[in-house]
Each structure stands twice: as C-alpha cells, then as structure tokens.
Amino acid sequence: MSVESNLPACIACMYEGDLSYLDLDTGRIFSAAREHDTVTLTSSEFDTLMNKFDMLQTNLEKIANIEKCIGKLDKLDKLDAIEISIKDIEVKLYDKDHRFTSVEKNTNALESTAQFLSDEYDTVKKNQSEQNKQLAEHSKTIHDLSTENQCLKESLMDIQYQYCQIKTQLLDSKCREMRDNLVFTNIDEILNTNAYGKQYENTENVLSEILSARLHLTDIKFERVHQC
Incomplete structure (x- = not known):
C-alpha cells in the first residue's frame, strides 16, 4: 500500500x-x-506506528502500575500512620495498665488496712464487751459488799448498843458489890519483875505506900486489893 x-x-x-x-x-x-x-x-511506517502505539500502551500500563504502586505506597503511609497510632495507643494502654496496677496495689493495701482496722475494731469491741461484763460483775460485787457492809454496820451498832448496855449493867453490879469498898483512881502503874522475868504489880504495896505518904495512914489491913 x-x-x-x-x-x-x-x-x-x-x-x-x-x-x-x-x-x-x-x-x-x-x-x-x-x-x-x-x-x-507505507507498510513500514504503519508497522512503526503500531510498534510505537504498543510501546505507548505498554508505557501507559507501566504508568498505571506506577500509579497503583503509588496508591499502595499511600496505603503503606497510611498503614505506617495507623501503626504509629497503634503504638501510641499501646503506650497509652501500657501507661494506663501501669496506673491501673498501681491503683490496684493501693486498693489492695487499703483493703488490707481496712481489714486490719476491722479486726482491731472487733478485738476492741470484744475486749470492751468483756470489760463491760467484768464491770457489771464488779458493780454487782460492790453492791453486794455495800449491802453486806451496811448489814455489818447495823450489826456492829447493835453489838455496840448491847455492849454499852452490858457495860452499864456490869458497872451497876460492881457498884452494888463495892458499896463498902474504896476505889482509888489516877494511880500510876508500878511494874516489878519476878524470878521468871514476868512483870507484875503489887497493888496492895502500892496502895499502902500512897496512903502512908499522902494521908499518913499506917498499919492498914486490907481484906482484898485488886486492880480494875
């Protein structure tokens, strides 16, 4: 052609x-x-033209492939950005996990302290209950002792009253028996010691000496002399 x-x-x-x-x-x-x-x-020109057209088509395909690669690179960049974001998230999660672990440790410590305080409170409460029980028993004992003491006081007062009555009656009896007797008072006690080392008082000699020295009475006969 x-x-x-x-x-x-x-x-x-x-x-x-x-x-x-x-x-x-x-x-x-x-x-x-x-x-x-x-x-x-011409035929050669047509073949040349078709070859160049094929080369152009090949270049276009290469350009398309390059564009696809660029798109993949863009996707890889996005993946890198996503990976960076994921790493940042992992770091934040690690930090939060570390904080959570610290909070958990603090919580466990607080729970242990609360349990210790609860046990101490139970112990103190139990001791307080026992002390209250003992206090109630002591109060009852004190009340019983107070009642018994009051009874003893009343008994003692009754005994003292009876003693006073007996003493009065005894004194009255002595006075009645000693109508013909002489009673000397405010005489100092003079003690002597016998051969066995026992102390005694010769009341008759003491009375004779006092009567002789103060009243000039001698040769007095006593029927019976005794110390009150």
Missing part, C-alpha cells in the same frame, strides 16, 4: 476540523489545520 504524508510518526485525531496528534518520540501533543481528507502511510 502506498501512502503519502507530511506528518511525523504520530497518532492523529480530528477535532472540529483541526488535526491533533501525539508525537510518539517526544510525547508532545500537536495540532494543525487539516490539509487532506485522507492520510496515506
């Missing part, structure tokens, strides 16, 4: 009467006014 053309090796198209074409060597787009209605190419 014999064709004639003044255009370079290109892909041509028509738009509103102008001829636009893509230079396969430079990759630039040109436009020119259409001069002929038909374009004539």
Whole structure:
C-alpha cells in the first residue's frame, strides 16, 4: 500500500476540523489545520506506528502500575500512620495498665488496712464487751459488799448498843458489890519483875505506900486489893 504524508510518526485525531496528534518520540501533543481528507502511510511506517502505539500502551500500563504502586505506597503511609497510632495507643494502654496496677496495689493495701482496722475494731469491741461484763460483775460485787457492809454496820451498832448496855449493867453490879469498898483512881502503874522475868504489880504495896505518904495512914489491913 502506498501512502503519502507530511506528518511525523504520530497518532492523529480530528477535532472540529483541526488535526491533533501525539508525537510518539517526544510525547508532545500537536495540532494543525487539516490539509487532506485522507492520510496515506507505507507498510513500514504503519508497522512503526503500531510498534510505537504498543510501546505507548505498554508505557501507559507501566504508568498505571506506577500509579497503583503509588496508591499502595499511600496505603503503606497510611498503614505506617495507623501503626504509629497503634503504638501510641499501646503506650497509652501500657501507661494506663501501669496506673491501673498501681491503683490496684493501693486498693489492695487499703483493703488490707481496712481489714486490719476491722479486726482491731472487733478485738476492741470484744475486749470492751468483756470489760463491760467484768464491770457489771464488779458493780454487782460492790453492791453486794455495800449491802453486806451496811448489814455489818447495823450489826456492829447493835453489838455496840448491847455492849454499852452490858457495860452499864456490869458497872451497876460492881457498884452494888463495892458499896463498902474504896476505889482509888489516877494511880500510876508500878511494874516489878519476878524470878521468871514476868512483870507484875503489887497493888496492895502500892496502895499502902500512897496512903502512908499522902494521908499518913499506917498499919492498914486490907481484906482484898485488886486492880480494875
């Protein structure tokens, strides 16, 4: 097939009467006014044109693949950003876990302290209950002792009253028996010691000496002398 053309090796198209074409060597787009209605190419030129068209298609596919790779790289960047965010979240979670562990330890310590205080409170409460019980027993004992003491006081007062009555009666009896007797009072006690080391008082001699010295009475006979 014999064709004639003044255009370079290109892909041509028509738009509103102008001829636009893509230079396969430079990759630039040109436009020119259409001069002929038909374009004539030789077989070799057509093959060259098809080869360049295949190369262009291959380049376009490579560009598409590159764009896909760029998209994947964008996705990888996003994945890196997501990984960074995940690591940041992991760090925050670790920090929160550490804080939670610290709070848990503090909580356990507080629970142990609360349990210790509860046990101490139970012990104090038990001791207080026992002390209250002992106090009640002591109060009862004191009340019984007070009652017994009051009874003893009353008994003692009764004994003292009876003693006074007996003493009065005894004194009255002595006075009645001693109507013919003389009673000497306020005489100092003079003690002597016998052969066995026992102390005694010779009341008759003491009375005789007093009567002789103070009243000048001698040769007095006593029927019986005794110390009251």
